[in-house]
Amino acid sequence: MKRKTSPIDSTGSGVSTILYKISSLTEEISPNIDSGLCTKKIIIPGNHVEQAMAYKNSIWYKSLLNAEKTCLKEDQIKKIHYKFEDGNEMVEEYNADTRVLLRRAWKVKGKIGGEGKWLVEIGDPIPDAVTNTDALDIKESKDQPVLLKRNTKINIEWRIRNLPYPIETYSIKANDEEKHIVISTSNKKYYKKLEVPELVRVGLPIEQSKINATHQFNTLIITYNKPQTLIEMEKEWYQELNKIKPMKDIPNECKTQ
């Protein structure tokens, strides 16, 4: 169960703590699912329906179902706030037209209390309302690589900006044992372990064959084709979200968050 933790992105990686809480849970049960799948696969090879049902047994899907959910619709963006049974909080933003998840963020609270802050798992980071230069006295220079994670209908996508080296420099490897994708460079300038919590949560393996990378305009774009199971789960989950009634009267202060 022990495993090296590594940041999700350079700005905020506190989210990994929470991710692990859930991922470790899924891991506990995922062997059962896997073995269950295997036997079923032998009986009915390549049965999609059976495979698609697997995610419904995952702790992640159940915790989503059981979470206390609030919906808020603003322009074309649908925001969902989840309060899980273990007290964790998560926010998702969907584009209501394309039904694609734009942003997912977790609330991370310090051990000694306080408000906590939002750490973005998918999408653009949330700009600070108050810039506090005192607190962070050391940060990456502006010209250093910045990692962004995007979500599309069929791909998980990472964009690393400010990486000027040509495409041959990078080696991108899936490491399924430790559940991450490792980016390294031959000139030893950049190294990153990317976590793929989406796959880990539903107990799916990370496959090298699904990884693609392009390099253009100083940006390295890594895409991971979503497995069919994940696409179906996301589709179904969006249907599930439609059952939640959006809040009608929104207090003014809430609009910013």
Add this chain to the structure above:
Amino acid sequence: MASLAAAQVQEVRSITRIERIGAHSHIRGLGLDDALEPRAVSQGMVGQKMARKAAGVVLQMIREGKIAGRAVLLAGQPGTGKTAIAMGLAQALGPDTPFTSMAGSEIYSLEMSKTEALTQAIRKSIGIRIKEESEIIEGEVVEVIVERAAGGGGARTGRLTLKTTDMETNYDMGTKMIDSLLKEKVQAGDVITIDKATGKINKLGRSFARARDYDATGQQARFVQCPEGELQKRKEVVHTVTLHEVDVINSRTHGFLALFSGDTGEIKSEVREQISGKLQEWREEGKAEMIPGVLFIDEAHMLDIECFSFLNRALESETAPVVMMATNRGITRIRGTDYRSPHGIPLDLLDRMIIVPTAPYTHQELREILNIRCEEEDCQMSADALTVLTRVATETSLRYAIQLITTASLVAKRRKAAEVSMEDVKKVYSLFLDEHRSEQFLKEYQDEFMFNDAAGDAPQLMEVTQ
């Protein structure tokens, strides 16, 4: 390498800027040996053996951390080293034990009540050591560049390049970070960790790759491997925070911002109760450790009767620190009442205290102290000048004699002498009046001063009013 030289020049400059010589900056500890016996002259401490021995016992009690809410009173005439003993105690306890120093009059603020100010001071003196996962930057230093913006006094900007065996990153640093990097004497080839949240720097050693630069390393240099993988990692680190800081973080929505601006205001008692409860929970689960510290209240006679009765109660709490007070008053009025009491402190509180007296210094001790101060203030003094100065100290006061050291050295410098002579001391003695001569002077020329209506009742007006 040029940048490194620049950083070192910067370092010399910034230290002269940070470390000014204060009244007690010569004190580095209590001057006790391992058996807590006081040495005659040690760590800037001279004489006052009994008081130092007593402070050593108190030090042991604080270190063991079992006894909560004891009060110690340092009582003695002005200039007998009460504050020095408290400072020495703080130094002996080390940076990890919270030591809050305040003057009795600090509690009178318009922004918060007296009891709130006291509660905050008490909670500032209790530390919690807690394990928390934190973002750590760990790597080998490639380069440190510190630049000052054009035009003197401009803000400094710093750039730090760190690497692991797999990657390299540039960081921008703010002023505080630059200062602590320079203080730790971080240079290229060091392997360091930086706690991103607190900015704490930890030097792990020198990189093996740099093992050849013998001239750049001291004898005790430790060699370590250059770290692997990513520069930023999440690691469990031990943080020490004070109860007050936890209070502030939990008291408001933007709590920790208030901590930086210093505007904390009053904290609700519910918040405090909640935190005390949680602390209890953490301690039972072994998640946190409590470090009781010291609250030092100088000029304790400036507290009033309400504060004293509040302290009476507060000392009974399990989470109370050791409270140390110092006063130079004899039997005097308790502030806020018409009753008189020893040290201006009510008898019931005095009864709860252990009282450590300090006695006036002997002639020899005064000489020793003046000698230490001469060193501290970087002043060469001839033996006969020191003898004169010691006589000044016996006849007027130690503080006045100390004032004459730097002034005399300035006079000596003006006549381009390397050493302060007796004449220099005599000159400043005639230039600057001590308190006694000033009084004499006033008595002589009283009639010629303004608003002078045959004094007598003036001293009474000086007494504090409530």
